[in-house]
Amino acid sequence: MIQTEKATPKRSEDLSKDLALTLYKDMVLGRTFEDMCAQMYYRGKMFGFVHLYNGQEAVSTGVIKALKDKDYICSTYRDHVHALSKGVPPNQVMAELFGKETGCSRGRGGSMHIFSSTYNVLGGFAFIGEGIPVATGAALQTVYRKQVLKDSNSDQVTACFFGDGTTNNGQFYECLNIASLWKLPIIFVVENNQWAIGMAHHRSTSIPEIHKKAEGFGLPGIEVDGMDVLAVRDITLKAIERARKGEGPTLIEALTYRFRGHSLADPDELRSNEEKQAWLQRDPIKRFEQVVLENKIAENNELENIKEEIKSIVQDSVKFAEESPNPDLKDLHKYLFV
């Protein structure tokens, strides 16, 4: 059944303490890691374009923590936190940003090209939309293994992340069509943070409700509060179930906001202070803290301890990155060909 609707507030699973703290920890890791990246960038420890994820943590955590290890994710240039949620150790991501040999892409990729075959991270793709076909190909592979190679265990789901700006790009529509036509096990996750650098979403898009575009391609399109980790998780679980059962793709539009500029090089002059303040009130980490405390799932000191623990993990990642070696010049050509 095709549905174009808002996520219902009812939860399809109970929030156990374990789960709550896992989600909380992942969001805090994302935020703390990115704040550290900003510091390191301004101290000249990392270079190039660095796009931070602050404010959008509920999407990465809500989607990726609902996946299994064997599932794939595909990201954009704003990819650090997706990789962390998928399990890539912070040391490896930070070392990559420092350009070190111990980085997950061995210092060859950088901030916008986080890859990890170990954790099924298909990559950070720096151009708008180019990851969408790649993710669609990974999803095709899952079905191919099942149908052609008769591998009954082949049921991975691929989650493909991109922003609102990308939904005006042809690859988005081409792959919605193909994934729906072939019933591929993929979840298209639009992180609608309202701004494509300086282009406001409503200035670039004839129909700004992105989830509505799914209907024309015959797949469910669902809008969800991207500042509410449980809502994102809940809708993702349904999309995963649908994908694993072979029923095809889902388009999730998560309404969210980035708390920083497009990249650390963006002066961020176009977004109004009122707009920023309104979204800051909806900070997904603070909101989830409230849920946890009000429902007495955990005590405040437990959350504080998590924050301290994460702080120390992130500090360690900086130490690890700093102490790691640069790639050896003799390996300049390594990895070009097999």
Add this chain to the structure above:
Amino acid sequence: MKKILLYEALREAIDEEMAHNANVFVIGEDVGHYGGSYKVTKDLHAKYGDFRVLDTPIAENSFTGIGVGAAMTGLRPIVEGMNMSFLLLAFNQISNNVGMLRYTSGGNYTIPMVIRGPGGIGRQLGAEHSQRLEAYFHAVPGIKIVACSTPYNAKGLLKSAIQDENPVLFFEHVLLYNIKEEIPEKEYYLPLDKAEIVEEGTDITILTYSRMRYHAIDANKELKKKNISAEIIDLISLKPFDLETIGKSIKKTHNVLIVEECTKTGGIAAELTSLINENFYNHIDSPITRLSTEDLPTPYNGILENAILVTPNKIVSMAEALLKLKV
């Protein structure tokens, strides 16, 4: 031995490799039910099923990217460009992903995929269907570029390309699909990085590839009458060039003429000229010279179209002129 057309040789290569390895599949426009625009995948869908000979919507950038994603996760796609010109629409995926992703990912992923299809100037196909993209893609790091020219080399090269762990751009020529030749009954593989000495000679080395191989052979009949002994080398591998075979020939003849179908500016010959200068300067007795297609969109009119192309006559005149310039 059996007599076979070039497109049939390509079809055999794909058929045999698909039979060897269930991870090999074909993806592209009209490759399945229609059998491919030049019948290279004719009836394969009936043998292997629709999934392994997968018809896609018209979405070059996306189905090329889908090939990348499938290759990254362990399959071995053969992507067909219905006409290689259409792959301009997939330029981003070919450059950023097919070519660079293995390196950018620090070796996390490999892309064992072949992108193949018809290129070159046909007969009055108009500018957009007459492109020689080998030159456009030449600068992309991380891809091998191969051009086949005979049924024998087409089959052996394509089989090797499908088995290669690296991405290969495999160029066929619209006017060569019906070339007929005897090829071995048994399976065989040819190396992707070796040039082919088509005719041996001692006075001048003619470096060429794809359809121009036949123009060079025609020209050589005339050159022989003029007592000029040309060595014709089919480059086969356009990236990397087989500098060993090329160098050996140059050290023998000391004169080089490059004959290509791509446009002169930024063409294959431009790059090859530089490499010969860098590597064999001391062995050259006359200016390294190229004959290319003119820097124009290919005109529709047959007379105009012929005028921009290299012809056997032009090759003869240029070879003669070069040898007169010998120091």
